[in-house]
Amino acid sequence: MRDPLQESKADVYDRPNQPWVCGLSAEGQLCPVGPGSRGRCPGAAACHPIREGDRWVCNRSKSRGGPCETGPSPDGTCCQVYECTPLRSLRARRGRFVVGCVLATLGGLILLLSTSSRNNWLAPGELSVQHAQLLSRGRDTQRCASCHAAGSQTFVQWMQHAVNAELSSPSQSVLCMECHKNTISSNHALSAHSLDVSVLMASSDPSAWRRLDPTQDLACATCHQEHHGMAHDLAWMSDHACQACHQQQYESFATDHPDFADWPVARRTRIAFDHGSHQLKHFPKERQEFDCASCHVQDREGDFQRTLGYETTCAKCHDSKIEASWDAGVSMFSLPMIDDEVLRSVGRDIGQWPEQALGEFDGALPPITKLLLAADQRAATAMLVLGSDFDFFDVDPDDAKQLQAAGEIVWATKRLLYDMTVRGQDAIRERVETVLDRQLSKSQFADLTSRLSPDNLRVVTDSWLTKLSAELENRGGLGLQSQPASGGDATERDMALQRVAAGGWLSDDPTLSIRYRPTGHADSWMTAWIDVMAEATVGPHSQITKPLLKQLMTPTAAGQCGSCHSLDRQADGSCVVQWYSRRRSDEVAPFTKFSHQPHLTQSELADCQGCHQINALANVMATYSATAATEYENGFQPLTKQSCAECHTPGAAGDSCLQCHNYHVGAD
């Protein structure tokens, strides 16, 4: 049996919780008193001798070895005094170690906050590749200040944030918009889907329960989390994030996504084109193969199937008809037949009017002339009496009011001609600007005049109305040096048209008209005047311009523009002519996105009609007589969700929300 490992030291008092321990503890001679609280050895004696008669006797306890052999000194002091260098206890050493760690940490942090590269140390990670260029800007502090107000502030200012809220501004979202204001509208950048709240709520049930109020603004950083490294996708959002606002829970595309309804087109095609009739009727008639790829090709990115231009796709069949429609040119001005005697009977003298244009009322003013007359207040009033789409043939000789209006229009026409011969193209600009109530752009002005020569105009008008200058001067107009010119006949008109076969201006004396021969499809003069008409369909002259636009856009009008180019009414009431088919630039970040490229690589989808099946029964063209673009009959069978859901599953092509939807609607 072993002896006890621990020796009996009943009187030893261990004080491991004290900061100091006796330096003799390892020697086994530790004193019973122990060091003071400040680590000083008390120098205690082994005993306190007692006096017995005239002698001092040692009274050391038995546990410490009993009375010593040497005994007390003659003066009564103990001969054995414990003296040591006290040691720190383990606990005290641990305490000092901890304090050292804390001081080192605080020192390190203060040092870190004091250095010029402070922000580099504090940055919570690398920026994404889109924002990485910020790191190359200026000083370190300025780099962070691009996105954080605190980035350029001192530590003292940081502490003042608690009492001074001004130091926290501008917010990060405001700083984001400093750079992104050109791609996202600042007005709605923080709104859900970057849409106006009224638009957003109109598309959903406002009383529906949601975890997040969609009418409240969201900070950019709510979704766009930075400092996750160069490869981090800033635009990534989980499907659950979408469900923060969307009341309907989507577990998967196949089971929960609603049917497409009118996707991918929520409106009729901009170019009025009936795929069904062309496939079944027109192409076979012309013995052409109806091939989708002959008109639609992928754009450079491969996402969008753009429609090729008119020259490639339509000109072969339609050019001759368009040319024929303006064979005689398009009248800008023409003088109608005026019954001056009837007008004189109601006290309306029209002054000089060309002999060949005197007789019973007949003929109509060209729409462009009427538009220019609309800028003349008296003429505008007169046209409202006769109706803006009036024809002089319809003027009732027994109606004095109509006769007065007709007389006023005659004088207004003469004033217009006089104005144009005196001021030239500026007269056109001023009148159009009056109708539109805005300034014309330089290019628009050039298109509207199409290099119309005032000198030539003066020669022509002088030949028709030799006294125009004198008459208008008597009525308060400007002076005009006119030169009479000989009249022409039909043969001369043909010759004149031939002279401007590539497009240009000509006068036609028999009809007393000034005409323009368009250069061909998409002639800038024609489109500019139609655009002006369309724009002017809202505002004070709308009653006059609406019928004029309708007149120009009838399928049988010169150029036949209206037979293919649809006319859409916009939210402000004005119309816009769709000169182009659907283009990528027209659709800036719609809510739903789709890329054809990855789909066309699938053999079963390579044929366009695999998805886009033509609906031959649809009366596509019927809807183009109206101006509501969204009320239409689709020329294709609707796309079904099931056809997409076959591949778009979590394990295959994926079915996350952002795969097909943009969050920021309308952003570049």
Place this chain on the structure above:
Amino acid sequence: MKSLVSRRLRNACLTLLALGLFGAWKHWRDAGLAATGFDTGYVLYAALLFLTLYNLRKKLPVLPWTTSAGWMQAHLYVGLATSIVFGMHVSWTVPNGRLEFALACLFVATFLSGVVGLFWTRTLPQRLARVSEEVIYERIPLLRRELRDRAQHTVLETVRSTGATTLGQFYSDRLHGFFENPRGLGYFLRPSNRLRRQLLAELTEVTRYLSEPERKTSEQLFALVRRRDDLDYHWALQFRLKAWLFLHIGLTYPLVAAATLHGLLAHLFEGGSL
């Protein structure tokens, strides 16, 4: 034993329940696009402060802050739970900012030192109990010195009385250093009885060359070698039980300091405000 098992089961269930509720709440907040980094951050910071308070509780035993054992239990379970909260806070990824990475390293080191300490405090006492009687750590140097003196005294006495120097020579060559010097770092890291077995084998080998009185002395040396080895074993294991606290507490306060700065910066550089 039954109460210990039921207590651990109850506390573990409570901890898991609290974590589950917190995780569900975070998921709910995440689904509402809330800045849950602040939620988890504040919970984690509060847990750190609570864990740090345990050291204060030990320094101020007079305060009526329930029992130290109760605090210890709470410290253990809250400490274990912080690892999950920390994972939620960093989204189970490694932070890539310098300060945040350092902070994460501090947390992981503190947590692991706590886990290691927990493991040692639960296993080392049992290993020590299997060795011999209880030894107070602070007295080990004294006991070691006494063993050395006893061994030297026994050997010298034998040499003096018999005149034989075989045992004395063996003691001088092989045992003097063993009794005189403390064990090396390798023994503290991985205590073993290899040296004891080696010395006892050598002592057994040399016994056949000893006289009868020397053999009796060698018997005492056998016992003293065992005692010294047991004492070293105590010293090594008890040192572990005390040394891990150097690391654990030494890391705790820097962790709290760095976490405070991190929280301040998170608010200063917050991107979620409008």
